[in-house]
Amino acid sequence: MISDLVRRTRSCRRFHEEHSISTETLRELVDLARLGASGGNKQPLKYLLSNERSMNGVVFPKLGWAGYLKEWKGPESGERPSAYIIILGDNDIRKSIRVDQGIAAQNILLGATGLGLAGCMIDTVDRDWLRKDLRIPDRFEILLVIALGKPKEKIVLESLGPDGDIRYWRDASGGHHVPKRSQEEIIVSLKP
Numbered sequence: 522m523i524s525d526l527v528r529r530t531r532s533c534r535r536f537h538e539e540h541s542i543s544t545e546t547l548r549e550l551v552d553l554a555r556l557g558a559s560g561g562n563k564q565p566l567k568y569l570l571s572n573e574r575s576m577n578g579v580v581f582p583k584l585g586w587a588g589y590l591k592e593w594k595g596p597e598s599g600e601r602p603s604a605y606i607i608i609l610g611d612n613d614i615r616k617s618i619r620v621d622q623g624i625a626a627q628n629i630l631l632g633a634t635g636l637g638l639a640g641c642m643i644d645t646v647d648r649d650w651l652r653k654d655l656r657i658p659d660r661f662e663i664l665l666v667i668a669l670g671k672p673k674e675k676i677v678l679e680s681l682g683p684d685g686d687i688r689y690w691r692d693a694s695g696g697h698h699v700p701k702r703s704q705e706e707i708i709v710s711l712k713p
């Protein structure tokens with residue numbers, strides 16, 4: 522079960538934008554993040570929710586999409602995310618948060634998959650511009666943006682080719698292919 526959920530939880534970048542995501546659903550996903558592990562159990566993460574056209578329209582232009590797909594400028598209108606969860610670090614609780622946001626983000630994406638949704642963690646964010654437009658107080662560090670929606674793309678996991686290229690790619694019918702390194706490559710065996 523968990524293996525299937527993890528396999529299906531892919532980074533999705535094209536959505537049925539007309540499918541709205543309720544605040545209740547976003548709160549359900551934030552609850553999965555809330556229950557995740559946190560260094561020193563400090564729980565410094567805070568969450569900004571966006572699921573309305575106007576706020577989504579403010580968030581979207583600050584995001585960078587799929588850096589390896591040079592010809593693609595990101596999702597077109599109609600295929601954009603229906604919602605965002607912006608993960609903030611509360612510097613009054615902890616400075617330099619490094620790992621907590623990854624755990625929170627993955628819990629959110631796993632939860633989204635379970636609800637028939639999908640999303641993408643976005644670190645390529647124009648943080649200054651986003652902070653200014655959303656009036657995010659200095660106390661909060663913008664750590665990660667999670668885009669969410671009803672998935673509109675087919676994503677296929679691939680093995681790495683002989684050239685070892687890790688770049689994802691799109692096929693002629695728009696399917697998105699994601700190479701993953703093999704177990705043999707990633708498990709380090711040392712002889713003590």
Ligand SMILES: Cc1cc2nc3c(=O)[nH]c(=O)nc-3n(C[C@H](O)[C@H](O)[C@H](O)COP(=O)(O)O)c2cc1C
Nearest residue numbers: 530531532585586587588641642643644645689699
């Ligand atoms: C920390 C982190 C930052 C990421 N930032 C971006 C981003 O700015 N833009 C984007 O399109 N995808 C981003 N991604 C998604 C990765 O490109 C994606 O995880 C990778 O291509 C592998 O695909 P998969 O998630 O389906 O396994 C990010 C992922 C992680 C974990």
